[in-house]
Amino acid sequence: SSQLSSLPLQILLYVNGIYYIFYFLATLAMIIYKSQVFSYPDDLLAPDLAVLFLMAILEVPRSYLGFKGNLTEAEAPLGLSLGLTVGSVVLCVYLLLWQTYVLWADVLLNALLLSAYGLESGLKVTAIAAFVS
Amino acid sequence: PADIRDAAQARARSPPAPITDVARLCVCDLLVAQCDVNCCCDPDCSAEDFSLFTSCSVPVVTGDSQLCSQKAAVYSLDVEANPPERIFKLIDQVNPSIFCIHATNYKQALYLKSPEIPTPENFDQLLDKFGGATFSAEPDSWNLGTDAQNPPDANETSRYEYGLPVLTEDAFLRLPSPVVSSWCSDANPAGFLVNQATKCIRSVSVEKCDSIQALSMLFYINSSILAVPKSSEMVNITVQSIVVQSLNGMRTLLSSSDVLRLPMVLDGLCINAVLGVNYHITHTDTGEIIEAAAAFVLGAISKEALSIEQSFEISFTQENTQPVPLSGNPGYVVGLPVRAGFQPPGYPFPAAFLSNRHSQLTILHSTSTQDCLAAQGARATVLFGYNMISGCKLRITAAMKCQPLAQTLLDVLKGQSFPEYVASFGNSQAQDVLDWVPITQLLISEQMIPHTLQSSCQIPVSLAIEVKWTKYGSLVNPQARIVNVTATITTTTLKQLPSGRERIIPITSSVVFTDISSPAEPSYKAWPTIDIKLPFDFFYPFV
Numbered sequence: 001s002s003q004l005s006s007l008p009l010q011i012l013l014y015v016n017g018i019y020y021i022f023y024f025l026a027t028l029a030m031i032i033y034k035s036q037v038f039s040y041p042d043d044l045l046a047p048d049l050a051v052l053f054l055m056a057i058l059e060v061p062r063s064y065l066g067f068k069g070n071l072t073e074a075e076a077p078l079g080l081s082l083g084l085t086v087g088s089v090v091l092c093v094y095l096l097l098w099q100t101y102v103l104w105a106d107v108l109l110n111a112l113l114l115s116a117y118g119l120e121s122g123l124k125v126t127a128i129a130a131f132v133s
Numbered sequence: 134p135a136d137i138r139d140a141a142q143a144r145a146r147s148p149p150a151p152i153t154d155v156a157r158l159c160v161c162d163l164l165v166a167q168c169d170v171n172c173c174c175d176p177d178c179s180a181e182d183f184s185l186f187t188s189c190s191v192p193v194v195t196g197d198s199q200l201c202s203q204k205a206a207v208y209s210l211d212v213e214a215n216p217p218e219r220i221f222k223l224i225d226q227v228n229p230s231i232f233c234i235h236a237t238n239y240k241q242a243l244y245l246k247s248p249e250i251p252t253p254e255n256f257d258q259l260l261d262k263f264g265g266a267t268f269s270a271e272p273d274s275w276n277l278g279t280d281a282q283n284p285p286d287a288n289e290t291s292r293y294e295y296g297l298p299v300l301t302e303d304a305f306l307r308l309p310s311p312v313v314s315s316w317c318s319d320a321n322p323a324g325f326l327v328n329q330a331t332k333c334i335r336s337v338s339v340e341k342c343d344s345i346q347a348l349s350m351l352f353y354i355n356s357s358i359l360a361v362p363k364s365s366e367m368v369n370i371t372v373q374s375i376v377v378q379s380l381n382g383m384r385t386l387l388s389s390s391d392v393l394r395l396p397m398v399l400d401g402l403c404i405n406a407v408l409g410v411n412y413h414i415t416h417t418d419t420g421e422i423i424e425a426a427a428a429f430v431l432g433a434i435s436k437e438a439l440s441i442e443q444s445f446e447i448s449f450t451q452e453n454t455q456p457v458p459l460s461g462n463p464g465y466v467v468g469l470p471v472r473a474g475f476q477p478p479g480y481p482f483p484a485a486f487l488s489n490r491h492s493q494l495t496i497l498h499s500t501s502t503q504d505c506l507a508a509q510g511a512r513a514t515v516l517f518g519y520n521m522i523s524g525c526k527l528r529i530t531a532a533m534k535c536q537p538l539a540q541t542l543l544d545v546l547k548g549q550s551f552p553e554y555v556a557s558f559g560n561s562q563a564q565d566v567l568d569w570v571p572i573t574q575l576l577i578s579e580q581m582i583p584h585t586l587q588s589s590c591q592i593p594v595s596l597a598i599e600v601k602w603t604k605y606g607s608l609v610n611p612q613a614r615i616v617n618v619t620a621t622i623t624t625t626t627l628k629q630l631p632s633g634r635e636r637i638i639p640i641t642s643s644v645v646f647t648d649i650s651s652p653a654e655p656s657y658k659a660w661p662t663i664d665i666k667l668p669f670d671f672f673y674p675f676v
Contacts, residue, residue, distance in 0.1 A: 030232070033232070038199075038234075038242060039241070039242055044239055097236075098238055099238065100237065100238055100239045100242075101234055101237050101239070101242065102234070102235045102236040102237065102238075103231075103232050103233065103234060103235055104201055104230075104231050104232065104233050104235050105231045105232055106235065107235050108231075
């Protein structure tokens with residue numbers, strides 16, 4: 001077929017976008033809950049909140065570039081999106097392992113997000129390979 | 134030796150490490166090396182002790198229950214077995230909640246903080262942090278709090294407030310007062326709007342007369358008072374009057390009070406020594422001091438005197454007001470004088486009552502001689518709520534004329550200026566005419582002669598003042614209010630005595646306070662009524 005755009009990647013990008021909104025609101029709510037219930041000094045609360053908001057800021061160009069690259073069958077935006085995904089993965093690993101309090105719900109949400117990112121990266125690589133060749 | 138002592142000190146400095154193993158933690162193990170009753174986790178108990186227990190007071194020992202999975206030591210008694218034995222199980226307790234703590238990177242979250250052991254190095258810092266009456270739980274916000282208080286709030290300290298020391302250019306206005314013993318201490322500041330009167334003893338000697346600062350007038354007036362704190366406006370203390378007290382106690386008011394009289398030695402006496410200072414400070418209603426005056430009592434100290442008693446007083450007056458001490462606000466306070474006054478000329482539309490310190494309701498004050506005619510003028514103020522009775526004895530001789538005697542007795546009973554009106558409330562202002570109650574004066578004759586004219590003269594023998602008061606205001610905070618004052622003078626006939634004989638008649642005056650308040654009925658608001666009116670065409674088209 002002449003269409004090189006990857007349908008699974010498009011579906012995954014769309015679902016990932018919606019899931020990320022839910023993930024951001026849930027993680028923010030849990031940080032607020034933790035700061036009220038547990039002893040959460042300000043110098044530990046600030047890095048956790050900063051990482052969460054940085055991830056949200058990264059997600060917007062990452063998602064947009066992924067959509068654009070896949071639909072226009074261009075490998076440059078897709079490659080850039082892959083690079084930003086690496087950054088998001090690092091931040092997600094921080095929230096999974098090195099947060100001040102890691103609740104069981106945190107573990108679930110972050111693990112889901114990590115697996116989504118992993119699957120997305122794999123699909124992006126195959127899409128780039130398809131576009132280049 | 135020294136090294137063992139150092140090791141022991143080192144051990145004493147650091148607190149013992151906290152036990153976190155649940156299998157070794159036992160809260161009910163209170164007795165050392167002895168078995169605690171019903172304490173299943175006590176290591177001092179043997180199997181025989183366990184067989185005597187009835188239940189376990191501590192059934193489970195766990196760590197923080199917020200963790201997802203943690204170790205728990207469970208103790209129970211197996212009462213089925215013979216003899217009963219204790220069962221100890223170490224299990225993994227799982228918290229099923231989705232918000233359980235899976236892991237934490239903040240070690241202090243799960244344990245109580247170990248307190249810092251004071252050492253010579255950190256003692257000062259610990260004293261700064263925790264030495265006060267209160268300290269903040271959050272160590273970070275502690276520092277923020279002290280920073281916020283440092284910049285002074287310009288609005289707050291630009292005026293004097295009640296109780297604040299009255300500041301002068303070098304320190305504060307001193308009111309020497311006895312501190313621990315009766316000796317004068319010069320470090321007592323005068324508080325703004327705090328009317329004080331103190332008496333204290335100062336040790337003096339005639340030789341050091343001019344070198345003791347506290348005996349000289351300059352000491353009390355040389356520093357000027359700041360009009361407002363933290364300002365450069367000064368108010369000088371003026372000398373209002375000087376009274377010189379001689380050695381036998383007689384006081385003379387000096388006509389010119391602008392000459393400063395300093396203590397000096399004269400004929401073996403130290404004259405012009407300050408025996409008393411009376412400060413009068415005038416202030417505005419915004420807390421600014423505008424005037425300060427001092428009235429001095431100077432006296433002489435003889436060679437034998439080793440100490441003198443000094444008395445100090447300070448009073449505050451607001452500008453453009455006449456200071457009248459209140460007897461309650463608004464209801465009368467038991468023990469404070471009943472305020473009274475006169476109706477000024479201008480009847481029947483009085484503008485304001487004349488009431489000052491000299492027009493008070495007073496009754497005769499009993500003296501030790503009990504002679505009515507000898508000690509005239511001793512009066513006692515009528516205090517609200519205090520029933521008083523006093524009297525004296527009148528010696529009547531044959532030579533006494535009736536009419537002047539009756540007038541004298543009336544003066545003795547009623548005093549020089551018997552008021553016409555009494556204030557209804559403790560804080561009644563002179564200009565509120567309706568707040569003042571007239572004193573009803575009754576005249577009763579003791580001996581009623583029904584058919585003959587009372588041509589023989591009557592002399593007053595008793596004055597009975599009855600003050601009727603009621604409780605006014607709310608149920609929880611009733612205020613005393615005077616409703617009615619009646620002064621009853623009882624007279625008796627003076628029978629002519631044969632010459633040479635004399636008679637003694639007792640004269641009494643009394644004040645009685647009667648509570649005529651009706652029993653209080655609490656009143657409640659009416660239940661709200663539901664007032665629904667349907668619109669008139671509600672049932673259209675049926676109606």
